[in-house]
Every structure is written in C-alpha cells, then in structure tokens.
Amino acid sequence: MKMMRVNLLLMTLLGGMYGWSQPANDGCNQAIPLCPSVSISASNQSATSTVCPDCEDDFTFCFSGDNTTWFTFQTNTTGGTVSVDFSNLNFVVQANRGNLLQATILEATVPCDASSYTAIGNCEIGAGANFSLVAAGLLPSTTYYVVVNGALNGGATLPAEASFDVIASGTGIDRIPAGMSITGPSTNLCPNEAVTFLANVSNCTDTTDFEWYVNGVLAATTTGSFWQTSSIQDGDLVTLECSCFTDCPQALTAQSGPYAVENLFVDAGPDQSITSGQSVVLSGTTNGVTYLWSPASTIASPTSLQTIALPQTTTTYFLTSSSLNCTLSDEVIITITDQFIIPGSFSPNDDGVNDTWTIKGIDLYPNAKVTIYDRWGQEVFDVVGYSASKSWDATHNGRKVTDGTFYYIIDLRDPGYDEPFKGFVTVIR
Template sequence: MTSGTGTCSISFSNVVTIQVQPVVTPSVSVAPPPVQCPGTALTFTAVATNAGPAPTFSWLVNNVAVASGPTFTSSTLVTGDQVRVEVTPTAGLCSAAPAVATVTVTRTPTPLPTLAIAVQPGGPVCLGAPLTFSVASVTEAGPAPEYQWQINGNDVNGATGPVFTSTTLREGQTVTLRLRTINACGQPVTAVSNGVPVRIQPPVDVDAGPDKEILAGTSVILEGRAGTYPVTWTPATGLTISPNDPLRPRAAPTVTTTYTLSAGEGGCADSDQVTVTVRPAIRIPNAFTPNGDGRDDTWQIEFIEQYPDNTVNVFNRWGNKVFSATNYSRANEWRGDMNGQPAPVGTYYYVVVTKGPLGKSYSGSITILY
C-alpha cells in the first residue's frame, strides 16, 4: 500500500506472523516378553512417545535389521539375543534424535542331557567272558528316559535298559549308549554317550616244551612257554618251581612222568603236556661164569636195552679186542668166548658207549671165572 505522492510517498507490505514450534524429545519403550520355551513365537510391541502421528519403526536383532512396523514377532530367537527398535518421529516434527529401546531375550532353560558309560571288568577279558556296561553318570534324563545300546553305531536288539551285558563282543568293537527323552519344554532330545572300546585278551598259547629224558637220580629243566599268564604245573611231584621263572621248573621224577602246563581261564585257557622219561643207569657186572650151569653164563649188562644205540667192546690185557657188538642186548650178549672158544680165566677190559641224549661212555674190568 502506498500513501502520499512524490518524494513524500510511503509504502507498506503485508504482515507475516511467525510461529516457532518447540523441539520435542521422542521416546520408545518395549516390554520384555515372558520367558518361554525355545521355538515359541515372541512378539515385541514398541510404544512411542513424542513421535507424532506417523512415526516409522525399524527392528534389529543383534544389530541386523529384520523388520519394520510397531510390532515384531519371531520364533527363532534364543537366550541372549538383543532385540532393538529404532523410532523415527513423524516427518516435520522437530525432534532431537531417533528414539531407541533394547530388550534382551531370555528363554526357558533346556540344557541337553549328558551321558557317560563304563565297563566292568575294566581290563582285557578272555574271549567269551562277560562284559557289563552301565550308566556311570547322566544329567537331564527326564522322567521317562529311553535307552538303546549300540555296537559300532548299530542298535543291539533288546538292549534297552541302563545295563548291558554281552559274551559275544570282539576286539576292536565300540559300545555306546543312546538316550532319548523329553526336555522341560516337551521337546524330544537325544544324547549319545562316550564310546567304550572292547578289549579282548588273545587266547593263551601254552607250550610245555620238548619231551625230556633223564637218568634216574638226575634232573632236567623244562622249557615251558605261556607269555605273561600265571601258570600251573601238574602233578607237582618231582618239580622245583622258581617263583621268578615258573615256566622253567627243574624236574627230577623218579619214574617216567607226564607233566601238564596250564594257563588262563575260560575262553583264554590252554594247556600242553611234556613227558620226562626216566631211564635207569646201566649196571655192568665185573664178573661172570660162562660154565654152562645156567647161572651168570653170560655178561648181562642190566638196563642196556634202554639205550639200543650202543657199542660194547672187550679187550684182553694186551689190548687185543676179544669181543665187539652193537645194539648190545640179551640177544647178543657176550658168552665169554673168543673166536668160538671159551676165553681163558682172567681179567678183561671193556668200553661200553651208549648214544643219544643220555649217551655216556663206561670203562672198567670184567673177570671171567669158571
């Protein structure tokens, strides 16, 4: 509007009224959901204040954006997850900054069951001996646990109790126990125990050693073998057994005796036998009377038949051989003759040799009388 003319005129504009809007501080709150079982859907609702009529919402789980809108629902959240909502006020509203609220998720605790088994006896057993497996410790088994014993991961038919005994296991197999139960939230859970390897001791291999021969009144060392197993010799007659070396006893029987060496028990047991043959020493008479009276008519060497591999030689005083025989026995005894004629009365000298394991050389004098 203009008033006046010329240099004295005055102009006026319209009047503008300015309104200053106050700055507001938005806020948001989220109520923690009730503690529920894992897998149950949880719903979070954001309640915004001072955010205007149309704020925007952004939901994040562990700093990862997952949803928008005033509510957020998820069934995959677990204990410890951080759920955050960020609220941006309505456009045009003077606000200081977006509003933020965070809630930490807590689920109903559902610890997994744990299971450990043990075996008795703990050391190696003989093949066919019973092995008993049992629950050593268990947690969170629930009111109605279901057990299933397994060998090398395969179910054992009918083995569904807390104890399992078998006599047919083999070296190298592994026994485990599977537990199935329902947790506090009614969810099925499974646990498998530690694996227990089967330890089977190999069968005893007993060897009593080679048969022996001894002269009466002497002894011999037996040569048994049975690894590290405790052993037993039967009968004990004539045996001297050292506690430091029971596999090698000294045998001094008075008659031929068969000894049995035994070791192990049950499926591990084994035994073997060794015979100690006792041979009497030969007895060489120092005189005989080949006069045909039926008494001492031949030079009878007692027990020489026990040593059939033998040689007998007789010499006169000048060293001349007057008799010789191999495999001397009653069948070929010296009858006191020389070249088919009766030997003169006198003293002769012999050399008797027996061969074999008990071989020995004997020498001495023999007198012929009539």
C-alpha cells in the first residue's frame, strides 16, 4: 500500500441562518470534482453519513463522519503540492447545533472503500473566516478526496451545517493550458478541390470527438484528428471544436480561413439519348481559358465547346477546363437506345429479305461468341466474331435446318456485360 499523509483542519465560524437542500455530493461516489483554480460554492446542509463497516464514511481521522460532503481532485502529470482553500463560511445558527466545520484530504487505494483510506498530513484544529488544507508531495496523476463534515462540538447534539466556497490550486493540480490549432490547405483553392484539415492539440488528454464547422454549421464529426472534404466554397470559414480532460474538461476552439476559391465553372450539357449510328451535338459552357473533350476518338473537334460526336456505344464524355492553376471537369452521358437488338425470328427463303439472323449492333463487339442449339440440344451453329459475313443462315453443316424454334447463347465478351444473352429464335420459311 502507498504511504499516505493526512492534512486535517478543524475550523469554527459563527454566522447567520442559511437555507439549502440536500447536497448532491452526499457520498464518496458522488464527489464533486475540484477543477484547477476554479472556485465552487457548496454546503453540507442535510448531508448524511453511511454507517456500516468499511463504508465511505467509516473513518476516524480526527473526526467521525456525521454529515459529510465529498469533493475529489486529480493531480497533474508531475504531482506536487495542492492547497484546498475554504472561504465565505456561513453557518446555520440553531440551538444544540455545532459550529465547527471539519475537513481533511484522503487517498483511497480502492475508490470509496474506507478500509483503503489513508490520511494525508497532521490533524489540526483552528477557527477563522477562511482556512486551507495543504498537502505536499502528492503523487502524479492520482485521485484524492476532500471530505467536509460538521462537528458535534461544545456538547452539541446536531452537527454543524454551513455553506462555503472551495478552490484547489498548486503545483500538483495546476495544468499547462491546452491549446489547439488547424493545419489546413492554402487559402487559395480550386473548385471541388479535395483538401485535408488536421487538428494540432497540445497539453491535452482524453480528447473528445472533433467537431468541424463550416460557417457555423456542423459539417463533420471525426474521432481522428483530421477531416477531408471537397466542398469548401469561396469565403468559407472552418471552425474546430473539441474538449480535453474527462474531469474538469477544457473546451478548445480553432479556426482556419476564410478561403478563396477560384471562380471556375464548367458544364458539359444535359445527358442525351440517340439511336445507333446517329450523331449528337455536344454543347458545353465554361469560363476557363482552355478546354478539351474526351475521349476524343469519336469527337469531330475536341477543342471546341460545341462539336459533333458519333459514339458507337453508350459513352460518357468529359469536358475539362483550365484557368490559372485550376482544372475542373464535368460529364455528359450519351446513351445509345437501340445499340443491341436480338430478333426473335427470321425467314431464310432466299428472297433476299431477312434471309439470315441479323443481330443489330453486334458488330460493335468483335469478340462476341454466338452458339445455337436445336430442340434436342444439338449444337447447330457456333462462331466467334458474329457479323454480317458470319451470320447464321439456318443451315447446319451446309444443309438447311427444319423450321422451328432454336435456343441461342450470345456472349459479347465485353466488360460492360457480365452475363451472356440467352433466348429463342424461330426459323420460318
């Protein structure tokens, strides 16, 4: 067990009547934190004591608990001397009520278990308007308790009750003020530029989540110390808020900005639908100095805002514009509505019309594999690179097949199509 010391001071002050309700810190488990150099007002009016072996009030370091109130503080990372100062004492004046306020500092190896308490310092008795408990050599990062009790002095049958102010300070509890700043991007940004903001926190432990605000509106909450976004607009101001320390939290705030965003815009125009073989007008707008359409292979003039495109398949075109150090792109989708059509029948009667099974658009897939089976599952046709010159004419090994329904499997062998097409085609002469 650690070597512990007690500093107990018994103080007495007479004063006027003062009324209050039962204190919230009536027991050790409800002890109120004493924050570094922050004065709080308290009292022991209507406080009670827990009577049982090893309970929180079961100790006799200079006094036995009658109506105890509890406070707690944690030393800093270096430890040292802590002074707990009491002032503005105001006692309840009542017949048979004591007029002595008692206080002591404890450490517990088991929180709120009286069998583990050790007192710090010597027992002292005194009287005065103000008094202090001073404990030297306190351990670093350790929780201590301050117990305040009303005495049954001078033959009193009722323990003393008083209001008071209390504050804890000293080298063992005072903190180096925590600080926070933001490392952000250059204040000159491009539209939609992806940027990262980093929180730099010093002298801070037990950090809460980081809350990132843009112009006062919460934009993100992060558990880590960085935030990535591409939504910064011209004039935006970024504010970061978080809190340090579980006990006696310290709120931190930092700002970055305002940001200037280059006034560059680009619009590739609305999406369009066309039929296979049809051309389309691409009409873009931008205030950029240079601009370029891509992919350029099916565009008449890639460096013109208004130009003609002849896509063979559904295509996404990008208009990219540049100004100063910024580049911005927008896209337009041109959809081919009938680019691939599988007919359900054909009539190979040598009249020059519909004599072969013509699959519209399949020539756009040069590696397409087409396999056809008769009603008994026998393969009657198979080819890779199905086209007008390799289309099925309703023959098998040079002989005409009988009229009827045949089963086909068409595998385009294209990344845009995960599954082959399957179905039936009817031969009608």
